[in-house]
Amino acid sequence: MSVLENHQNANSESEYSFVDETYYGVYQLDEKGTKIEKTIQKSFSSSNEKESFFHENMTKRLAKHKVNYGEGRFITMKASSARSEGPFQVDTSCFYYPIRYGEGGDNQLHFIVCLLHESNRAHLDLFREELETFCANLNPSLLVEEDSSHQLSSYLLNWKEVALDYVNECVHDLKDCLAPFLQSAMLNYALKFDPSVEESAQRNLRRFHNICKIPELDIASESSPTLVVKKKEDGRYTTDYPCVFCTPLVNQWSETLHSFRTANLIRKGIELLKLKTIQDMNKLKRILVRADTDYHQLYLCYSFLKSSRNAWILLFHAKLQVEAGRDVFAALEGYCKKSKLIN
Numbered sequence: 407m408s409v410l411e412n413h414q415n416a417n418s419e420s421e422y423s424f425v426d427e428t429y430y431g432v433y434q435l436d437e438k439g440t441k442i443e444k445t446i447q448k449s450f451s452s453s454n455e456k457e458s459f460f461h462e463n464m465t466k467r468l469a470k471h472k473v474n475y476g477e478g479r480f481i482t483m484k485a486s487s488a489r490s491e492g493p494f495q496v497d498t499s500c501f502y503y504p505i506r507y508g509e510g511g512d513n514q515l516h517f518i519v520c521l522l523h524e525s526n527r528a529h530l531d532l533f534r535e536e537l538e539t540f541c542a543n544l545n546p547s548l549l550v551e552e553d554s555s556h557q558l559s560s561y562l563l564n565w566k567e568v569a570l571d572y573v574n575e576c577v578h579d580l581k582d583c584l585a586p587f588l589q590s591a592m593l594n595y596a597l598k599f600d601p602s603v604e605e606s607a608q609r610n611l612r613r614f615h616n617i618c619k620i621p622e623l624d625i626a627s628e629s630s631p632t633l634v635v636k637k638k639e640d641g642r643y644t645t646d647y648p649c650v651f652c653t654p655l656v657n658q659w660s661e662t663l664h665s666f667r668t669a670n671l672i673r674k675g676i677e678l679l680k681l682k683t684i685q686d687m688n689k690l691k692r693i694l695v696r697a698d699t700d701y702h703q704l705y706l707c708y709s710f711l712k713s714s715r716n717a718w719i720l721l722f723h724a725k726l727q728v729e730a731g732r733d734v735f736a737a738l739e740g741y742c743k744k745s746k747l748i749n
Contacts, residue, residue: 427524429456430562432549433464435516439473439504441465446517446549447558459483460500460522473504473518478538480531499523499530503541507550517549521565529670532677536569536613570669576614577663577672579607579642585660586647588676590633591618592656592683592719600636603643611635611643617673620680623687623723649749655679655716686714687723694728704734708741717747 431448435441442465450457463483471479481500501521508514519541523530530537544561548554580587590597597615599608634646652660659679666672690710696703711717721742725735742748 428566429460429522429524430565431457431460431520431522432558432562433518433520434549435468435473435504435518437514437516439516439518440468442468442518447555447562449559449563456498456524460498460520464500464502464518464520467502468518475504475506476542478503478534478541480534497524501530501534501537503538505541505544505546505549507546515550517546519544519562521562521569523566523570529674532670532673533570537565540565540569572610572613573617573669573672576610577666581642581664583643583645583647584663585652585657586645586649587615587633587635588618588660588663588679589649589652589656589719590631590645590647591615592620592623592680593722594619594623594630596630596632598632598634600634602637603635604637607637618676618680620683622684623727649718651749653716653718655682655714656719658715683716683719686710686716686720687727690714690720690724691728694724694730694734697734698731704737707734707738711738711742712745712747717742718749721748 429449431450432446433442434444434446436443442461448457450460460483463481467481473479478501481502483498483500499522501523503519503521505517505519506514507517521530521537521541548558548561577584597612599611603611631648633648636644636646638644656679659675663672663675666675690707693703693707693710697707711720714720721735721738724730739748
């Protein structure tokens with residue numbers, strides 16, 4: 407069974423128990439950063455048993471692990487679901503981010519921002535960069551000013567929409583052009599926008615384009631093409647994609663991403679596609695180093711590219727990374743074009 411099929415099955419099998427609850431809490435710490443002294447603000451209701459459960463787990467973590475300011479960390483806890491009866495429990499992922507306010511010494515105050523996501527498929531760790539950026543952009547003066555409570559809650563209430571759900575919005579709005587958008591990122595294309603695309607949408611699409619890139623294969627090319635995104639009258643997007651078609655694997659994966667309901671599953675699906683591409687790339691590289699002097703290895707390269715259903719992307723990166731003779735790549739490109747595996 408393929409990685410994609412495993413991910414699809416995992417999605418369908420756990421659909422019946424889907425839960426999605428979010429909370430936040432902001433707490434002041436002692437001067438050593440090892441103990442919660444008081445609550446600044448929280449989204450838990452006063453009678454919510456989850457807060458006491460979370461408070462207990464957070465206290466244990468702070469006592470054992472020193473906080474690193476400017477760096478977020480995660481805790482995963484098992485907790486009873488608010489939407490279920492009986493002993494059913496779900497994972498509750500907590501991202502916590504310590505903040506200091508003041509110049510230092512006795513006047514410096516220590517806080518911790520906690521963002522909780524309750525789900526039986528919680529993968530907050532996939533969004534570490536987004537969560538750290540969200541917390542780092544919080545104005546620390548809001549934690550100490552008496553009249554800033556509403557402003558602070560307005561900011562924190564949107565944490566999931568800002569840090570996670572932009573992924574859902576991009577997949578929904580890209581719709582039919584999700585495949586070329588995804589493939590352009592995997593081919594290290596530059597990204598530009600028509601003036602019809604709002605600045606907020608540009609920021610989200612850039613973030614989405616970046617997470618679809620493969621860092622291990624992100625080698626700059628002198629002649630990288632550009633993907634131009636435009637907005638249609640119905641509010642969705644279209645692209646000027648300088649390619650005739652997308653690979654069968656990218657097309658299939660794009661359809662699968664459209665079927666997922668949560669940002670967690672979409673992000674995990676993207677990461678699995680990137681992992682498969684890296685694994686296939688490593689296999690291809692091992693064969694290519696022997697293809698210069700061995701025609702059988704050259705044939706194996708072609709066979710592997712065909713069976714991968716991702717020949718265009720693999721061959722693109724192979725030409726940037728592998729020191730093989732020009733004749734090898736010329737032969738492979740010729741085979742692939744005749745088989746319509748690449749442009």
